[in-house]
Amino acid sequence: MKRLLSALAVTALTATSALAQTYAVTNGRVVTNTDAGIIEGGTVVIRDGDILAIGANVTVPAGATVIDADGGWVTPGIFAPYTQLGLIEVALESSTNDAGAGDSEYSVALDVADSFNPAGTHIPSTRIEGVTRAALYPSTGFNLFGGHGALVSMSGAADSLFETGSFVYADLSQSGAGTAGGSRSAAWTFLEAAFGDAAGFMGRFSAHHHGDALDRYDAAALVPVVRGQLPLVINVDRAADIRRAIRFRNEHPPVRMIIQGGAEAWMVADELAAAGIPVLMDPIRNLPGSFDSLGSTLAAASRLHDAGVTVAYTTETADGYFNARLLAQHAGNAVAHGVSWDDAFAAITLVPAQIYGVDTRYGALASGYAGDVVVWDGDPLEVMSAPTHVLIDGQETDMESRQTMLRDRYMDITDETPFAYRR
Incomplete structure (x- = not known):
């Protein structure tokens, strides 16, 4: 029974730590989809899966994981x-x-x-x-x-x-x-x-x-x-x-x-x-x-x-x-x-x-909304722009897919087989 309670305590602590993770997306052109419009040089703070604060003069909480948008666009997902x-x-x-x-x-x-x-x-x-x-x-x-x-x-x-x-x-x-x-x-x-x-x-x-x-x-x-x-x-x-x-x-x-x-x-x-x-x-x-x-x-x-x-x-x-x-x-x-x-x-x-x-x-970036936040390297409606970071429910997601793994696997392969066997 004690082992079970200890395991449950560890599980609860781990879950609490995950929920308590805080992100701060800084230095971005923040598209809010609200009356606040677009905030230049803005910051979005996400905690416990939700947006905690957003604005041009937001203080980054101590211990937050900082994502520097580097002047890029920050939008709702x-x-x-x-x-x-x-x-x-x-x-x-x-x-x-x-x-x-x-x-x-x-x-x-x-x-x-x-x-x-x-x-x-x-x-x-x-x-x-x-x-x-x-x-x-x-x-x-x-x-x-x-x-x-x-x-x-x-x-x-x-x-x-x-x-x-x-x-x-x-x-x-x-x-x-x-x-x-x-x-x-x-x-x-x-x-x-x-x-x-x-x-x-x-x-x-x-x-x-x-x-x-x-x-x-x-x-x-x-x-x-x-x-x-x-x-x-x-x-x-x-x-x-x-x-x-x-x-x-x-x-x-x-x-x-x-x-x-x-x-x-x-x-x-x-x-x-x-x-x-x-x-x-x-x-x-x-x-x-x-x-x-x-x-x-x-x-x-x-x-x-x-x-x-x-x-x-x-x-x-x-x-x-x-x-x-x-x-x-x-x-x-x-x-x-x-x-x-x-x-x-x-x-x-x-x-x-x-x-x-x-x-x-x-659908918007505002206090209390889910932490679905995307950081782009340019205008998201421009065909050459792409996301650099994607957060869903306040958690940063893996920017990898089957296509990217195939790209990375085969991009730099040097074919050393005899010429007649190459395709």
Whole structure:
């Protein structure tokens, strides 16, 4: 018993020491994403995982680990609002792909949190590019619902999922229409029937396991969406489909809705702004990949911002399971096509946190916020800039990935084999 108590005491002391670690990031151009704006020559102090102090004249606590930004940029961590990180290792190898479940009898009730692998090899390569938080999305299966999404840190730790059951994802686009029976009319009718099943739960299922569209388990999982407790994320691109989504939201208060995709959202920007519906979109999407996205344009992001729509950027065109690391580049392209720097940077940091309701902890540098801090050697929206340090929850992370290890292993190898054997 004494040995057990001694071991517990040591464990508690070690945990307390880890939590008590203090960092001070000094001499930086600090982007706060708050009314404080950008602080030149600023310092950020992080203790116990949270930001303790920030400003131009902050005293560095004794014993703090000092990170000298050397005049570089210091920012909140990037928040990727639409990814499948940790759900897919190799997309074409089904045994490593847990994003969707096309053969399952369930849909709404599926939760990506049960499939997430914090040891996925794409997570470190994303983290070292300044991404500290992400939203995980399911793929759809046998009907237009994909299931529940989750929010995760890029720490790679076993407890990196910090919110589960964060939203429900549904596909009402061209592909969703095909799944529902061949037309958008079928897709919207299915969604209406599914909402009816959830609104009538439990009475509708008192004598039967199946409702009009969903079984008992899926209908129960949709209840929080119908009651406005969880947002419904709808994948649509076509302007006409977005208008239909707005009408659906208006006909089903208190439903909260998020538009994902939104290739033609700029065409209905005023309507989206009036409805208060946010949009997750890729600002470099400019090619008509389908008849749903004929209106794609590099000016889309600028037009949405100008109309007052809440916009967060994705890397949809670059793939969501390993290229979320390119998010800063996509935001930089938005700046090149008319978006202000402040709006573009907020669209990959603070705005995603606002959309998912976690903006009191993430997306900004202020006292009391989580210690997600990135130090850059230049403007983070410039393609040649890169992070030098990444802190997540107040802990400095390893700036190494499988790619960097391969680079270091093979970069300076001298081939001494006979010429005929060289390749």
